[in-house]
Amino acid sequence: MAEEEKNQQENQENQENQEEKSQEELAKEWEEALKQQQESSSGEGESEEDIMSAWEEALKQQQGESSSEAESEEEVSEEIPEELKEEQERFELLKDIPLEITVEIGSASLPLEEILRLHPNSIVELDRYVNEPVDIKINGRLVAKGKLYTVKENFGIKITQIITPEERLKLLEE
Incomplete structure (x- = not known):
């Protein structure tokens, strides 16, 4: 056991000596590189x-x-x-x-009798599917279509299409 410990100590000392030598060699290399750099910069004739x-x-x-x-x-x-x-x-x-922006997610036509029967928890079916774009109206005029999102606790809209005046005329004709 004692011999093994001695061998280990000698190995560690050898490694430390090698590390010191390699550090000394590294320092010498750096010193030489700095000298070369200084010589080359002074040789170019450009000072600071x-x-x-x-x-x-x-x-x-x-x-x-x-x-x-x-x-x-x-x-x-x-x-x-x-x-x-x-x-x-x-x-x-x-x-x-200021302009009023309205987002229309759908609509429904109900007779007065059904409207009178509405109560809390009543469900009204709209004329659009969940995946369909919503209408974005400014002052009551359709100007764009978009996709409905939730942003934190609020609704948001991503505009996917701007309606041109020609497209508005076509929609009015239908």
């Missing part, structure tokens, strides 16, 4: 000051380009005809008007 001045020039050029872009944008805005500017101003006035 040269690099900084190059960066400053690039920054000035970039700032000059951005100011010329801003000037060209101003020129483009001056090219907009007066009629369009007036329309944009009128549209800006309308943007904050």
Whole structure:
């Protein structure tokens, strides 16, 4: 037993010595690499000051380009005809008007007799399937179709289709 413990201690000491040597070798390699890097950077003739001045020039050029872009944008805005500017101003006035959005999940027609028999827990069957898109109306006009979702504890709608004026006319004809 004592011999085994001695052998283990000797093995550990050998490993530690090897690790120390490998760390020393690693340090020497790093030192050499740093020297080479310093020699190559000094050989290129670019000092930190040269690099900084190059960066400053690039920054000035970039700032000059951005100011010329801003000037060209101003020129483009001056090219907009007066009629369009007036329309944009009128549209800006309308943007904050509140509109009522209604989501219609379905409908049903019931005779008065059945309506009078409705009570809590009554179920009214609608004319749509669960998978069918719901109608999204703004101020009573159909403008889109969507899919009903629940978001946390509230309902939400994912708009799947915007109804064009032509499609609205077709729906009115039906």
